[in-house]
Amino acid sequence: MKFMIQKDYLVQSVQDVMKAVSSRTTIPILTGIKLVVNEEGVTLTGSDSDVSIESFIPSEDEGKEIVEIISTGSVVLPARFFSEIVKKLPKETVEVEVQNHFSTMIRSGKAEFNLNGLDAEEYPHLPQIEEENVFKIPNDLLKNMIRQTVFAVSTSETRPILTGVNWKVDGKELTCVATDSHRLALRKATIQSENDSAYNVVIPGKSLSELSKILDDSNELVDIVITENQVLFKTKHLLFFSRLLDGNYPDTSRLIPNESKTDVIVNVKEFLQSIDRASLLAREGRNNVVKLSTLSDGVIEISSNSPEIGKVIEEVQSDSIEGEELKISFSAKYMLDALKALEGSMIKINFTGAMRPFVIKTVEDDSMLQLILPVRTY
Amino acid sequence: MKFMIQKDYLVQSVQDVMKAVSSRTTIPILTGIKLVVNEEGVTLTGSDSDVSIESFIPSEDEGKEIVEIISTGSVVLPARFFSEIVKKLPKETVEVEVQNHFSTMIRSGKAEFNLNGLDAEEYPHLPQIEEENVFKIPNDLLKNMIRQTVFAVSTSETRPILTGVNWKVDGKELTCVATDSHRLALRKATIQSENDSAYNVVIPGKSLSELSKILDDSNELVDIVITENQVLFKTKHLLFFSRLLDGNYPDTSRLIPNESKTDVIVNVKEFLQSIDRASLLAREGRNNVVKLSTLSDGVIEISSNSPEIGKVIEEVQSDSIEGEELKISFSAKYMLDALKALEGSMIKINFTGAMRPFVIKTVEDDSMLQLILPVRTY
Structure with a gap:
């Protein structure tokens, strides 16, 4: 694996996937960021097993070369060090090359780092989600809906289901509800979808907070796919997976x-x-x-x-x-x-x-x- | 004690003296700010007994009325609450009045606070310093001299004298030295003084850090007076007192x-x-x-x-x-x-x-x- 990349794109992508990386994990390899290089570009992945974020850097963006791919391959690099290093590199171009035993050289100008990497085959697989029933919400609206509800989730683990936000889809209407049993926040919006599906799931408040940090304020559409135990948010170059909370959310309408x-x-x-x-x-x-x-x-x-x-x-x-x-x-x-x-x-x-x-x-x-x-x- | 005051001046003054107030003090009244009103204006004092800061708000500033004094007097108000309250008052003018048993009314617009105050007679007296030998340094230079030395003081109490900065005055030259025995920072400057005095004192690093937060970046002169166990920094409306550290500073010149x-x-x-x-x-x-x-x-x-x-x-x-x-x-x-x-x-x-x-x-x-x-x- 060897490629040259525009530093700005790498820094942004690393910063996005870092939102899912936790230093307190029981799975050591999850303290790393996975890099996969193929003909189309570079894919970075970060995960704490509850939330996984995948960011894709295409080799070309609007006719401009972003990545020059010299050879394909993959590696897992220590996330905290890798993210601090790329931020502080001296030049606009960065060269990354996996050498012996996943030792990875990161070079920019006259600065040359060697990080001990791990085999990407050891990295857990992301959930496989079939994109059958997709509905869409603009970035800015989604961000607002999160902001207006997520603060009201419970911070106590006494009733774990209340640490999430209840998302109900009924036809073209999405209703988000959060309550810690002392107060409640509710927000409705119209979604765009081709078939009228019905969902009733609970998304961890923490996942939504992290998601809202990554969303920009544009009105571009975010694709959302809900499965039995996962939700996927999909923007142009980013996949954001979160597990759902198990259990039934209380019926809040009578409150x-x-x-x-x-x-x-x-x-x-x-x-x-x-x-x-x-x-x-x-x-x-x-x-x-x-x-x-x-x-x-x-x-x-x-x-x-x-x-x-x-x-x-x-x-x-x-x-x-x-x-x-x-x-x-x-x-x-x-x-x-x-x-x-x-x-x-x-x-x-x-x-x-x-x-x-x-x-x-x-x-x-x-x-x-x-x-x-x-x-x-x- | 009763007066009307421009909020901005009160907020600034409270913020300055708050730098000396510590919530962890063994002398309960020092968690308060002392207010003294006389014909000339309002004097605020904060202290943690190591550092004391006195800020004076004149009733007139450049021909503009700042304080309207209705009656003189004094009180000590809980510092944390008083400082948060004045910052959040709704209007540009604030009325302060001591009522029964030092209960103090603070009114602005339609908001009216009553804080339980204490008798200012109970507040410790500030050190009395005779201003015989004054030397002067511009604000901006003093700030720089602190910044360039204070980071090198020791943070360990093993050798308490090294937690301070050694200030030596010899004629018209001031030398500041800080060391934690692993590194040393030294800064010299020419001072303005009428008589050539000689001092060799150690000022706590913490005091200098607080002082530098209060100093502005002007080149107006700061008056400095050193006594046996205190140093006083004096700007236009502010007195900053710090105790000195006991003991002899090591001779660093041979290092x-x-x-x-x-x-x-x-x-x-x-x-x-x-x-x-x-x-x-x-x-x-x-x-x-x-x-x-x-x-x-x-x-x-x-x-x-x-x-x-x-x-x-x-x-x-x-x-x-x-x-x-x-x-x-x-x-x-x-x-x-x-x-x-x-x-x-x-x-x-x-x-x-x-x-x-x-x-x-x-x-x-x-x-x-x-x-x-x-x-x-x-």
Whole structure:
């Protein structure tokens, strides 16, 4: 195996597949990156066995030569060292050559590295996925859907299924739901697909977070394939595989109240900043709890009290308050997370009493929803 | 105590004095910031008893009203909360008022905080320093002198005196020296003073690092006063006090060789990048050791070998190599630190054999010097 490559392409590709490489793995060869060279180009693979990422560097890109392939072959190189080395190479061109016993020479300008490689035949095979039922979502939308739900997954392994995001496909509609049983985030979108399939799977939150770091902000389409125990995301030169979580996701639809007793419409930025200030003192307590009370003339009062440190009280002018008077307490962190996830400038909050979950949406858009359970404070 | 203040000035001042506040202190009141209001303005103080910082906000700055003083007085407020609160206040003006039992109201727009304060009479007094012998250094020069020496102090408490930087004043010359007994950094500069005094003190490295974060890059003069156990740095609105370290600093002058056997002149950027690359593999070993060999025609070879991972070898073209051939090994980290501390584009390295300390200077400037002890590698 021997090739010359444009450094920028190699650096980008290594950086992408590194997202799947973990230094804490029980399978030693997975601390490496697999390189496979064939006539078409160079394929890099990184994996922690939950997530696998494959990046392809074509020998030509838009008529420009990226890789000059001198001989084909394969090798596994220590990922951390290889990625740091390529970043720091002095020249724009890099030569890579496997020599005796998988020892691999990496040369750029007058700098010459030799890394001890491993036999690529020892590297685990990626899942084989038949691309029968493909549906498509634009990069930027997919990234947003992840951002708006993944923060709400559970970080506790008590109920492992809640560490994932529930993806349900029904015809042309995809619904993503995450909950840690104290709050819930939901986002719907229309997908592009040729046949109307139905899926109900749970994708690990960690996998989605890593995926969203790799996606760009373009509106190019990502191909998505779901199988029994794997999901594959496919962009132009990248394959991203994640295992699915085993088990049934709880039915979350009955959690979301249909009626409401108090409806508030408020500017999201003003409301968020006031919750943020109140949380400065609330953090000291165990629960990071702030209190919201409706006053007259559309005024909301946000307050928090930490006996040892002090207290804070602030009035926010809402656009409208309709329905019953309300005093309710909730986690400032959950509220801040929810508000940051929503887009748009105005939100409506539908409360169903001080002890019932409440729902936050933007006034413009019904496709996203945040739900928070209040906290008892008496 | 009651005043209205421009938020920006308060935020900046709080941020400056916070540099001295530690959350791990055995004196509870030092987790607070002291505020004193008199007719001239507001004085803030933070201290961890090693370092104390006093920042003064005048009621007027260049004809603009900064503070409107309604009544004088003093209070100590919890530093962490107070600093986070002022940063997040909604409006440009802040009202601060001490009410019953040092409870302090902080109001901006419709946000109102109440913090539990403490009696400022309980706050330790700052050292009293008579400003008899003042010498002066511009902000930017002082900052550079700290940057070029402080990284070389010892981080181990085995010899506490080496955790400080030795400042020697002799007439109009200030010499700063730091060493951890494996490497040494030295910087000289001319000071401005009215009488020729002589000092030989040791300032804690940590204090100097904090000071350099507060100094701006202007060439305005900083007043420096040294007493038996304290040093005071004084800028326009800021007093920075640090205790001095007890004990005698070792005589470092005899460590610096006067003769040399091999002299190399090389571009600092190329040399630094090549050491940086070699250190990628060297880090894996215990000592982070790289090897330098002189070849013919002014070529230097930099290499490193980590049997488990691989090896690296690189040639750097020097401007000139004079004297004996040389093979020497040293810590890549110490070399990188030294090269980053030096200014200018070309450096000269004077070696006195493979087992003797060597000296690095810029070709342009004799006022700074870095010394490194080699490592035995056979």
